[in-house]
Amino acid sequence: MKINFKKTYKFAVKSALYISLFGTGFVLILMNLFYKNQLKHQVAFGIIFIISIYIFSFLVLQYRVERFIYRRVKKIYDEVSLLESTTLINQPITTDMETLSREVKKFATDKKLEIEMLEIREQYRREFLGNVSHELKTPLFTVQGYVSTLLDGAMDDKNIRKKYLKRAEKGVERLIYIVEDLDMITKLESGDLDLNMTDFNIVELIQNVFDLLEMKADKKKIKLAFESKNVQSVIIRGDQDRIQQVLENLIVNSIKYGKDGGLTEVGVVNLTKKKVLIRISDNGEGVEKQNIPRLFERFYRVDKSGTRSEGGSGLGLAIVKHIIEAHKEKVYVESEFGIGSEFSFTLEKAHKAVKTEVK
Missing domain, CATH: 3.30.565.10 (Histidine kinase-like ATPase, C-terminal domain)
Known part of the structure; x- marks a missing residue:
């Protein structure tokens, strides 16, 4: 899976600014203690120092944060990708914790709803299979019972033979009725049944x-x-x-x-x-x-x-x-x-x- 990396500089910018201000202020205080009468040189030094320390801090912090967070965040995205989520893994990886937390929370909520829907469908599937089995089993056993009775000797009695064959026929008609209705629903659901x-x-x-x-x-x-x-x-x-x-x-x-x-x-x-x-x-x-x-x-x-x-x-x-x-x-x-x-x-x-x- 190709992963897009979306950088965020907010943390590095603020952190580098704090370090630069502290470092420059501390150095200027030391210079003022040792070189009291060189204000012009102190100001020039301070400007150069704060710019230099800011750039250095920013680069180091950004590199370290990206390496530190990216490795851990990438692991989260890789694990999520096992679930084939289209709501998270297709997004660029971000090192912004607030954004990441929001995305993961949304992903977790979506997955919870998806799992609940799957559980409902699975329950419906079990009930449906049980009902189909029951509906088909009753007429099948009826037909089987009458046919078995006829084969066991009842066929020799003309009256019983006719009565049992008629009852078996009703069972077959019920089976056909159920199968035809199932076929119609299947066609209606798939859109294969054309309306005139x-x-x-x-x-x-x-x-x-x-x-x-x-x-x-x-x-x-x-x-x-x-x-x-x-x-x-x-x-x-x-x-x-x-x-x-x-x-x-x-x-x-x-x-x-x-x-x-x-x-x-x-x-x-x-x-x-x-x-x-x-x-x-x-x-x-x-x-x-x-x-x-x-x-x-x-x-x-x-x-x-x-x-x-x-x-x-x-x-x-x-x-x-x-x-x-x-x-x-x-x-x-x-x-x-x-x-x-x-x-x-x-x-x-x-x-x-x-x-x-x-x-």
């Missing part, structure tokens, strides 16, 4: 999602409705299929964690001339405050029981976040435990909204 941007009516799309999920909601007697009967129809600019996926994921979540006989409402709010806010609210379980910041993490579940009684891949909210961010928009969540939750996101308008009646 078109103009579409967001109110009609929400109504279509209601129709698709009506049977699922009926099982828990949950009503799907708009906040207002005379909701405005708004033409949106975005990827219709991806926005439908966002709506499906959020509404399915509200059904899963909603109470029997509950209500899921979707609101379409005009924020500005260019933006619209879509709100999905329910009166279900709600989420405790400490869990809200982590809701959009992959495989993160508020329910730690491990039963996964409500199914799903555990990737729904992570996909929602990535799709909305791919549209360069924001997603929000508000929730109160025991009362309900509201998820919302913004979208860009394409055309002026017109009023329409919702059936």
